Amino acid sequence: MKVFSWFNNTFLILLAFICLFPLLHILAISFSSSAAASAGLVKLWPVDFTLKSYEFILSKHEFLKSMTVTFQRLVIGTAVNMILTVLIAYPLSKETKDLKFRTLYAWFFIFTILFGGGLIPWYMTIKYVGIMNSIWALILPSAVPVFNVILLLNFFRGIPKELEESSFIDGAGYWTTLWKIMVPISLPAMATVGLFTMVNHWNSWFDGLILMGRSDQYPLATYLQTIIKGMDLTKLSGQDAIVMSKVSDRTAKAAQIFVGTLPILIVYPFLQRYFVQGIVLGSVKE
């Protein structure tokens, strides 16, 4: 039994290490000199420590520009998503006697999970709506996150009816009850949904790639995607030659990849705190 326990613990530590190793490795490369990186000397610790890769990417206009686009989409997108999620989840959490056509409304939203028109019709719709090449192309098409609506809807249903009823007796309407009672009481659930929404916005890259015409309108994730796939049209220019001895394509990519993950690592402790709750609410509810 002792032996098994020892093997088991070692195995699980190894497993956790395998999950972290790629991140640590790329972090080490981003802080290493280009010579050490290309000679394959870097494993888990930076060799010939330097911040040059980070200085280089922070001086890159495209990188900074894409950061501002991502920031915009994060702020506006999350706000729009959250407002809509609440506004849809609350009425749908009512029973049919309180909301006529409730079942019809619910199926109207659920059906979009089951069936979709596919990539091309979706793309053409956005083109015809005329929001292509604007920040709204990254926000409006995904403005209603149906899964989050379901998550919050189930949460609203778990709130004791008496709370709402007492508010109605005091003469409050649905709007007041929603903002003064339901939203404050669901703050933990809303925080979870909000964090997931933000992570989604941070990670989304495909919409940027096909809906934004010019590369200077790309959000960070899309910009990263194009440099990683080797389609970087903004190759190192003449004035970069000074830093070149320390920075290579590889170390610069590593630094940009790491910046791309950093915000997620920062919010991760908060994400995982509510994570299990989220799953229990969303996927194994019985």
Added chain:
Amino acid sequence: MNKKLVRQLPLHFMLLPGIILILIFSYIPMVGIVIAFQQFIPTNGLFGSEYIGWGNFEYAFQLPDLSIVLKNTLFISIMKIIVGLIAALVTALLLNEVRLMWLKRSVQTIVYLPHFLSWVVLGGILIDILSPSSGIIAKVFTFIGLEPIFFLGKNDWFPYVIVISDVWKEFGFNTIVYLAAITSVNPALYEAAKIDGANRWKQTWHITLPGMRPIIVLLATLSLGNVLNAGFDQIFNLYSPAVYKSGDIIDTMVYRIGLIDFQYGLATAIGLFKSIVSFILISTSYWLAYRFANYRIF
């Protein structure tokens, strides 16, 4: 009656913005499947192009690539589902045996971190690590005297790299679900088994696993709906023309035909085929989950 309707009017108003947005960005694209029956020209609008009946479908189904792509899609997604479920189940059972709480909690926390990272970032990391010239895996291979392998460029390896890296990214998620299921097993059962002289292995086999059966069946059933989703983000960020033969899937094919080659009708037809099969699969899986596990999404 009328008074009641007036009273619930605010609720209907709350739904309005969401309904409009869903109508535009989800239901108009559903109408847009008419593109599959057209010789589609974007400037003519959704309905202005010439209708050619089933032409696009007939053309699609005689494409030799389509059967390869279907085969790749099914192989990759089914492998992901099976390997992913087993990996998560084994990890959860092993974690359940750990008596050191700090270790259990740390491992639990670390294994699902990759779930939140995007395939852009993870793809970039994988490309670096697996690079046959400078990647760390190649260095290890050379060190132990083996020839470095170009994992992302060889058809023999590519689908397996896809399956393994996806399992690596996602197994932590299901591990957490299984762990939650384990904690809900009645502790009295273990006490009874101990009195009967069952060791830990016997307890796992006869109590923990049967106790988890409903949740295993439920997750397996729900994953049925994903059989045609082999992972666009992942494959798009890792593949290259050299591995189309083993790694091209429906979604990447639709993207290339439609948005790179501008054969809109053809791409819509293939996409519609996928949507319809997926619709049947997802509906069936939800129905089965509802029927046998009493699972409801709302």
